[in-house]
Amino acid sequence: MFSGVKGTQDIIDSRLFDGVIARLVSHVTLYNFSHMQTPILESVSLFKRSIGEHTDVVGKEMFILEQKSSKEQLCLRPEGTAGAMRAFLEHQHALPLPCKTYSYGPMFRYERPQKGRYRQFHHFNIEALGIKNVAYDALFISMLYKTFTDVFLLENFVLEINFLGTAQDRVAFKTALYDFLTAHQTAICQTCQERKETNILRVFDCKIESCQQLYTKAPQLVSYLCQESQAEWDLLRTQLAQLSVSFVHNPRLVRGLDYYNKTVFEFIGFDLGAQSTFCGGGRYDGLAEQLGSKAAVPALGAAIGLERLMMLLEAKKEQFEKVSLPLACIISCAQEQNNTALLLADFLQSHGICIDALVDDESLKAKFKKAERLKATLVLVVGADEQQGNYVTVKNMSSGTQEKISQHELVTFLQKHKS
Ligand code: HAM
Numbered sequence: 001m002f003s004g005v006k007g008t009q010d011i012i013d014s015r016l017f018d019g020v021i022a023r024l025v026s027h028v029t030l031y032n033f034s035h036m037q038t039p040i041l042e043s044v045s046l047f048k049r050s051i052g053e054h055t056d057v058v059g060k061e062m063f064i065l066e067q068k069s070s071k072e073q074l075c076l077r078p079e080g081t082a083g084a085m086r087a088f089l090e091h092q093h094a095l096p097l098p099c100k101t102y103s104y105g106p107m108f109r110y111e112r113p114q115k116g117r118y119r120q121f122h123h124f125n126i127e128a129l130g131i132k133n134v135a136y137d138a139l140f141i142s143m144l145y146k147t148f149t150d151v152f153l154l155e156n157f158v159l160e161i162n163f164l165g166t167a168q169d170r171v172a173f174k175t176a177l178y179d180f181l182t183a184h185q186t187a188i189c190q191t192c193q194e195r196k197e198t199n200i201l202r203v204f205d206c207k208i209e210s211c212q213q214l215y216t217k218a219p220q221l222v223s224y225l226c227q228e229s230q231a232e233w234d235l236l237r238t239q240l241a242q243l244s245v246s247f248v249h250n251p252r253l254v255r256g257l258d259y260y261n262k263t264v265f266e267f268i269g270f271d272l273g274a275q276s277t278f279c280g281g282g283r284y285d286g287l288a289e290q291l292g293s294k295a296a297v298p299a300l301g302a303a304i305g306l307e308r309l310m311m312l313l314e315a316k317k318e319q320f321e322k323v324s325l326p327l328a329c330i331i332s333c334a335q336e337q338n339n340t341a342l343l344l345a346d347f348l349q350s351h352g353i354c355i356d357a358l359v360d361d362e363s364l365k366a367k368f369k370k371a372e373r374l375k376a377t378l379v380l381v382v383g384a385d386e387q388q389g390n391y392v393t394v395k396n397m398s399s400g401t402q403e404k405i406s407q408h409e410l411v412t413f414l415q416k417h418k419s
Pocket of ligand 1: 078079080081109111116117118119120121122123125126127256277278279280281282300301302303304305306307308
């Protein structure tokens with residue numbers, strides 16, 4: 001016997017997953033996002049260039065594939081933004097701007113598995129490319145906020161926002177942060193000491209409580225914004241308030257990926273334990289050029305961690321599960337009626353009725369048991385008499401009542417039962 005690979009999950013019953021996706025798709029479609037799919041396989045260098053070599057995702061968590069011939073190193077994608085931008089740059093001649101897309105599918109990170117943290121998990125990814133004005137940020141964040149409050153009726157979460165400014169703004173900030181860390185060199189952990197030298201903003205990603213405690217006293221990025229960035233940050237907060245989006249400013253929110261600038265945000269669930277962020281995103285105006293584009297493509301996006309969103313919905317999941325059509329099972333009493341059962345099943349399916357045929361050589365009682373386990377609402381019995389008289393005996397599985405329905409009235413009867 002084999003068991004699943006550590007950190008992966010089998011989604012045996014995907015009704016909640018499917019229902020969540022259907023609602024997300026219909027919501028983001030109202031904001032003119034359309035479906036784009038990119039491959040799970042991408043080159044390692046794409047993520048080194050975009051996410052950054054000194055991030056946890058690229059430095060420690062990549063699933064890199066061993067290849068027989070090609071020199072290009074490939075990996076299983078750890079996230080969707082770099083692939084979306086790569087695909088846009090590759091096909092931009094055929095695409096309008098703004099290019100607004102959504103996608104969903106598995107992502108892979110070699111992390112220590114725990115509640116809400118897996119090695120294969122799923123993102124619902126939303127990216128808006130070719131948008132510059134900060135008003136788009138407000139609308140985008142409001143779209144996400146409404147997804148959680150109005151579509152999924154969530155209350156137990158907080159939206160945290162920060163403004164990282166431009167690369168230029170961060171130069172002075174990084175110097176101030178460096179001086180602060182030097183002054184507290186002995187109080188910070190080994191990883192933070194290394195990050196101070198290699199990629200200083202990443203110190204804020206540290207999970208160690210004493211480091212986080214110290215960073216509450218660290219310089220704040222928003223104090224180092226130029227006039228233009230300050231005006232954008234002010235406008236963003238005003239517009240979010242006008243759109244009735246509640247949020248808090250977290251001055252230490254930098255997100256774990258290097259491509260962000262200006263607006264960054266996270267939605268944090270109260271009931272999720274240690275892995276509490278269920279959606280995160282921000283602006284990445286420099287990514288296109290980082291990936292070799294001559295023109296800038298200012299952009300904004302977010303990813304919803306679907307496993308964590310589903311955990312938040314667990315208590316009321318029936319409300320969000322994809323509803324399947326009521327099932328009718330057609331049962332033949334003996335091999336002689338199998339042909340009639342198959343022809344009837346084929347005929348009913350072509351009229352949009354969900355039907356399963358139970359035609360194995362076993363007792364009527366065993367077939368009824370199977371129909372019950374399949375949660376059939378009706379069972380259509382075809383025995384010798386029914387075959388002879390061109391009718392079926394229909395048993396209603398919840399009331400237990402039985403009636404004879406002629407074959408030519410069957411579609412109308414079942415369609416009435418469906419509605
Ligand atoms: P991220 O914050 O790395 O952002 O991932 C987004 C969400 O995926 C997280 O907030 C979390 O809910 C979920 N997630 C991350 N790692 C795991 C894991 N190991 N197991 C389960 N869930 C996980 C990004 O990936 C960016 N690409 C988001 C973005 C899109 N920014 C701009 N556009």
